Amino acid sequence: MENNVFEEMAKRYDTEERIELAKVITKEVRAELGKSKSKSLIDYGSGTGLISLELTDLVDSVLLVDSSKRMLEVAETKIARKGIINSKVLYSDFTQETPELKADIVLMSLVLLHIPDTNKILKELFNILNNNGKLIIVDFDKNEKINHPKVHNGFSHVELKQQLSEAGFKSIEIQTFYHGNSIFMNQDASMFISSSIK
Numbered sequence: 001m002e003n004n005v006f007e008e009m010a011k012r013y014d015t016e017e018r019i020e021l022a023k024v025i026t027k028e029v030r031a032e033l034g035k036s037k038s039k040s041l042i043d044y045g046s047g048t049g050l051i052s053l054e055l056t057d058l059v060d061s062v063l064l065v066d067s068s069k070r071m072l073e074v075a076e077t078k079i080a081r082k083g084i085i086n087s088k089v090l091y092s093d094f095t096q097e098t099p100e101l102k103a104d105i106v107l108m109s110l111v112l113l114h115i116p117d118t119n120k121i122l123k124e125l126f127n128i129l130n131n132n133g134k135l136i137i138v139d140f141d142k143n144e145k146i147n148h149p150k151v152h153n154g155f156s157h158v159e160l161k162q163q164l165s166e167a168g169f170k171s172i173e174i175q176t177f178y179h180g181n182s183i184f185m186n187q188d189a190s191m192f193i194s195s196s197i198k
Contacts (some may be wrong), residue, residue: 013047013048013071013074014048014050014074017183018050019050021180021183022050022051022054024178024180024191025051025109025110025138025178025191026050026051026054026055028138028177028178028193029051029055029107029109029136029138029193030054030055030058032136032193032195033055033058033059033105033136034058039059039060039103039104039105040059040060040061040063040102040103040104040105041055041059041061041062041063041103041104041105041106041107042062042063042065042101042103042105042106042107042128043062043063043064043065043107043108043109044065044094044106044107044108044111044125045065045066045067045108045109045110045111045114046064046065046066046071046072046075046089047066047068047071047075048071048074048075048078049064049074049075049078049079049087051107051109052064052087052107053075053078053079053082053084053087055107056084056086056087059086059105060086061086061087061088062086062087062088063087063088063089063090063101063103064087064088064089064090065089065090065091065092065094066089066091066092067091067092067093069091072089072090072091075089076089094121094124094125094128095115095116095117095120095121095124098124098127098128101128102128102129102130103128103129103130103133104129104130104133104134105129105133105134105135105136106125106128106129106133106134106135106136107136107138108125108135108136108137108138108139109137109138109139110138110139110140110191111139112137112139112152112155113139113140113151113152113153113154113155114150114151114152118152118155118160118163119163119166119167122135122163122164122166122167122169123167123168125167126167126168126169126198129198130198131198132197132198133197133198134195134196134197134198135164135169135194135195135196135197135198136193136194136195137160137193137194137195137196138191138192138193138194139154139155139191139192139194140153140154140155140183140184140189140190140191140192141154141155141156141157141176141189141190141191141192142154142155142156143184143187143189145187146184146185146187146189148185151185154184154189155192157174157192157194160174160194161174164194164196168198169196169197169198170196170197170198171195171196171197172194172195172196173194173195173196174192174193174194175192175193176190176191176192177191177192177193178190178191
């Protein structure tokens with residue numbers, strides 16, 4: 001059932017607001033990737049590729065992974081249209097089963113809040129990363145105004161650091177980089193970027 005919601009969303013997903021927010025996130029992730037050598041990147045929960053398809057010049061390869069076929073179809077259209085040669089898509093849901101994949105960098109942008117079991121997905125992503133690989137998470141800071149049965153109301157830096165550490169990550173850095181109006185369930189909110197090394 002859940003997927004159908006995302007399937008429907010895919011058709012009209014790239015709204016102006018989403019594109020603007022994606023630009024803000026992309027700028028921040030580019031700065032973070034600038035510190036990494038050119039490597040393989042998995043964008044988990046990539047949606048239509050609004051962010052990772054803007055990063056293809058910084059890495060050797062990009063794999064867009066999503067549990068919505070429609071979103072990935074939109075992404076594939078973009079890849080073809082822009083003539084991007086180092087990007088592919090994979091239909092998969094790591095919360096159900098993790099395929100045999102390895103990458104140097106895993107990016108998860110505004111995805112963690114949709115995953116009920118944070119600890120489990122962090123462990124899965126840890127396993128996918130190569131040694132010294134980097135996990136980059138962009139998400140919302142904890143926001144008490146938000147209460148939704150299917151979505152985390154953001155994350156506390158202290159708790160997330162703890163969870164990343166328990167999953168095996170080290171050199172964990174988290175910082176808030178953006179405050180926006182009505183960007184999280186129509187509430188004003190701030191976003192953080194977290195980078196951790198396996």
